[in-house]
Amino acid sequence: MAKRSLSRLLGLFLLAVVAGLWFTRPQHIEASAIPERDPDLTNGERMFWAGGCASCHAAKDAKGDDKFVLQGGLELKTPFGLFRVPNISTSNAQGIGGWSTADFITAMVKGTSPDGRHYYPAFPYASYEKMRYGDLIDLKAFLDTLPASDNEVAGHDLDFPYSIRPGIGLWKLLYLSDRPFEANPNWDETTNRGAYLATGPGHCAECHTPRDIFGGLNAERWMAGAPNPEGGRGRIPNITPHADGIGNWSAADIAFFLESGFTPEYDSVGGSMASVQENWAKLPGEYREAVAAYLKAIQPIASMKAEDDGS
Amino acid sequence: MLKRVAITGITGLAVFAGAAFASEDPISTRQNIMKSNGASAGALFKMVKGEIEYDALTAELALREIFAGAVAFPTLFPEGSETGGKTRASPEIWKDKAGFEATALKLENAALAAIPAATSGLDQLKASLGSVADNCQACHEKYRLEKN
Structure with a gap:
């Protein structure tokens, strides 16, 4: 009896594994x-x-x-x-x-x-x-x-x-959302262009948004800063328009930062952002202005204390 | 008399403290050099952006300040100053001393080399500022940590 229920359990387990592999199989685009x-x-x-x-x-x-x-x-x-x-x-x-x-x-x-x-x-x-x-x-x-x-x-x-x-x-x-980029109807064309550039190709959130325990981005804290994904001291900064983030930067300041690598206090970019900024400096000005408009339009979020998210 | 002794004493103490500040607290000293560099970069960029009027003497002063800071900078990372005082110095500085010193030397040379152009007109300053400013990023990319 015990043996039979065990084999039934094993059967169910194998079925779950097969179903799991089926539903999580790698997807292709034809x-x-x-x-x-x-x-x-x-x-x-x-x-x-x-x-x-x-x-x-x-x-x-x-x-x-x-x-x-x-x-x-x-x-x-x-x-x-x-x-x-x-x-x-x-x-x-x-x-x-x-x-x-x-x-x-x-x-x-x-x-x-x-x-x-x-x-x-x-x-x-x-x-x-x-x-x-x-x-x-x-x-x-x-x-x-x-x-x-x-x-x-x-x-x-x-x-x-x-x-x-x-x-x-x-x-x-x-x-994976399995959905293409969707424009926000409340935003103008430039802001939506910036949203596309920042969230799609620019993948800003991959570093600037913290991750949950399974390593997915925490949408509740979008762009509000995160532990450094490569570990070590220091955090990836909050880039929301909150006072803890870059709320006191104008859109022109953000665009200037992406072009020159200098903050409004004339501190220079560093760390892994230095290479990102070099990339953005190679793009036409309207690309930087669009991203700046988007970063001014997103939800302002206070920073977390480092100890709250395990950094 | 007593007053004078007191004043002399206090002044002497202040000078002594000041000296101690510069020589015995490398973290605070290097942070202040960076603040000076920020002020210099600010003056140069504000002229380029048209936020303040172009002035050849200001441009030269700013570039000479950056030069002087870069000369002193590599001496301000002795053993024992790796942490403390909110330093953002990366451990890479001590792992790769030669690379760090070479990066500072590049900034020295770039600042000096830019002076003739930067003092001859706004357009020349615009054209030459990048050759100095790029060194800020290059060093901060490798040798400075993110803020906490």
Whole structure:
């Protein structure tokens, strides 16, 4: 009797595992779902800078044209373990040279590799999923013009249970919205443009918004500052229009910061934001002004004390 | 007489304290150098942005202040000053002393090199300010921690 109920329990468990794997299986976007478009390389390059590709995928401390060599290899030390940023150059052997546009859009929007594995969300596809197909097509076309590097990057070294890749499917069920960017009807065109740039390609929230215990962004504290994802002393700042954040910055101050790297007190940008600011300095002024308008329009939120969120 | 002794004593103490402040508290000294740099950067950028009028002497003064600060800066990170006093100095400074000193030297050279252009007109200041200011980011990217 006991044996029978045990085997029944085991059967139920296996069924749950199979169902779980089915519901959390890596998703793809078919080539037929992607619109026809003549790629616009100028826009592709703008998406490259707004998306910050080089900040993670170029060599550590790369400057100038070396930022176009997306050889990977940067090591990100996180509470989940060590991530090694992959080579996404046009190398067929080591990079993504052989990818189709559908492969690329699937990676950016669904976090799935061409061979059907989940990517870890250290690759910020939970933000990139908001990007428009047109922008992704242009970005892919621009990446195709960049040099190939045969730099070989080792895999990640993650702690258990994060090392179990199928588990990411569950994370995606919780945190991928599966919806494109939606404009806020109460905002003007510039503010919505900034919202798209900041939340989609710019993926600002990935660092400026704290995460919950499963590593998903806490929407209640949107852009209100967070522990440094790479650990160590110091926090990623609150960039909401609250007095604890950048409430005393004008929109022009924010745009000037993104252009020059200087705050209204003429302190300079530092840390991982330095590279982000360099990217934004390469974009036309209206991109920075749009993001500034968005950051003035979001909910002001007080900062948390460091000890309240475990930093 | 007594009053004079008292005043001399207090003044002497203040001077002594001041000296102690500069030489024995490297954290506070380097933080003040950075505040001076902020004031200098502010003067230069405000001229470039048209918020204050261009003045060649102000531009030179600001660049010479940045130069002098950069000369002194690498000497202000002795062992034992890694933490305390709200310092945001990164442990990288002590791990990579040569790199840190080289970064400060770059700023020294950039500030000096910019003086002839910056003092010859607003357009020249606009064109040359980036060559100095980029050094702020470069150093803060590697050697300064985020605020708490």
